[in-house]
Amino acid sequence: MKVTIDGQEIDVEPGTTILQAARMIGGESVPPAMCYYSKLKGSGGKCRCCLVEVTKGSEANPTPMPKLMASCVTGVMDGMEVKSITSERVVDARKSVTEFLLINHPLDCPVCDQAGECDLQNLSFKHGAAKTRFIEEKRTFEPENIGPNIQLHMNRCILCYRCVMVADQLTDSRVHGVVNRGDHSQISTCISKAVTNEFSGNMIDVCPVGALTDKTFRFKQRVWFNKPYNAHRDCDKCCGKTTLWMFGEEIQRVTARKDEYHEVEEFICNECRFEHKDPKDWVIEGPRKFEKDSVINANNYTRKIEPVVIETEKNILLGRDRDRKKISMPAIPLKPEEREVFKEGNV
Numbered sequence: 001m002k003v004t005i006d007g008q009e010i011d012v013e014p015g016t017t018i019l020q021a022a023r024m025i026g027g028e029s030v031p032p033a034m035c036y037y038s039k040l041k042g043s044g045g046k047c048r049c050c051l052v053e054v055t056k057g058s059e060a061n062p063t064p065m066p067k068l069m070a071s072c073v074t075g076v077m078d079g080m081e082v083k084s085i086t087s088e089r090v091v092d093a094r095k096s097v098t099e100f101l102l103i104n105h106p107l108d109c110p111v112c113d114q115a116g117e118c119d120l121q122n123l124s125f126k127h128g129a130a131k132t133r134f135i136e137e138k139r140t141f142e143p144e145n146i147g148p149n150i151q152l153h154m155n156r157c158i159l160c161y162r163c164v165m166v167a168d169q170l171t172d173s174r175v176h177g178v179v180n181r182g183d184h185s186q187i188s189t190c191i192s193k194a195v196t197n198e199f200s201g202n203m204i205d206v207c208p209v210g211a212l213t214d215k216t217f218r219f220k221q222r223v224w225f226n227k228p229y230n231a232h233r234d235c236d237k238c239c240g241k242t243t244l245w246m247f248g249e250e251i252q253r254v255t256a257r258k259d260e261y262h263e264v265e266e267f268i269c270n271e272c273r274f275e276h277k278d279p280k281d282w283v284i285e286g287p288r289k290f291e292k293d294s295v296i297n298a299n300n301y302t303r304k305i306e307p308v309v310i311e312t313e314k315n316i317l318l319g320r321d322r323d324r325k326k327i328s329m330p331a332i333p334l335k336p337e338e339r340e341v342f343k344e345g346n347v
């Protein structure tokens with residue numbers, strides 16, 4: 001089947017969704033996705049971030065689709081033409097969805113452990129407005145303890161249902177889910193039972209925002225000050241392949257390895273995630289690579305860096321010191337050619 005997205009044509013298998021086809025093409029045409037997760041069956045169709053414009057339905061029926069379509073749950077048809085980032089309607093819709101998601105989401109990135117790897121932060125950076133039009137009170141919830149390893153911040157939840165699907169599909173007994181309806185919907189353990197299943201920690205990795213975070217990493221570090229390494233260990237419960245988030249010699253956090261769409265490559269068990277914080281427990285493979293524009297790269301060098309000697313530094317600083325004195329001390333007269341630049345009398 002042929003599908004064209006933003007003028008780029010690709011051949012795909014029947015049953016491929018528009019979002020999957022866009023990911024095969026890659027680049028700016030890939031719609032953002034806050035609820036779809038390729039490793040979780042039935043995910044998607046909730047957040048509407050991934051809307052696209054179908055300008056030609058198919059070769060057999062070229063009628064454009066009147067409404068914007070959620071690309072994560074819309075299958076491609078042969079000859080379909082789609083506009084993603086090239087459509088003004090789509091860009092407008094993404095702005096509106098971002099604004100809608102931020103209605104109740106607190107702007108607490110400075111104290112949120114997810115900052116720096118938050119999909120909503122990235123979405124807001126790209127499609128959000130600088131000002132809010134929402135003056136009403138945000139929806140808030142009482143804090144709830146859902147166990148020793150996972151911190152729930154319900155106020156930050158965007159109800160993407162990914163964590164519920166992890167619990168349904170990866171663990172044998174789901175003890176949490178979405179309770180209540182509409183504006184009152186919330187993730188809860190229903191019977192306030194701890195989420196202790198051996199794979200429950202994966203809910204932290206799939207949560208696109210800071211609603212579910214790692215209690216063992218809480219407030220320890222901003223993620224961009226950590227240095228992430230690929231590492232593995234022999235584990236009889238999971239693949240044992242992880243990313244270690246190091247600060248010096250200390251392992252501060254263990255997560256599954258995530259791809260460019262922030263989806264885990266393979267789910268890991270709670271033992272690997274929470275109980276092995278000694279570097280001796282791991283075979284460290286090397287630094288983990290991230291997208292070029294990720295803030296995590298601020299402290300992540302995947303190449304050996306040679307020290308740089310700046311020979312002129314001393315003279316530059318001396319020069320600046322002299323200029324500073326001239327600007328702030330009128331007693332030191334300026335040279336005639338300097339007068340115009342420094343506008344003597346005004347400084």
Ligand code: SF4
Binds near residue numbers: 203
């Ligand atoms: S807690 Fe996170 S993963 Fe679960 S529904 Fe809310 S936003 Fe989604």
Ligand code: FES
Binds near residue numbers: 033035049072
């Ligand atoms: S990613 Fe498609 S609706 Fe959420």
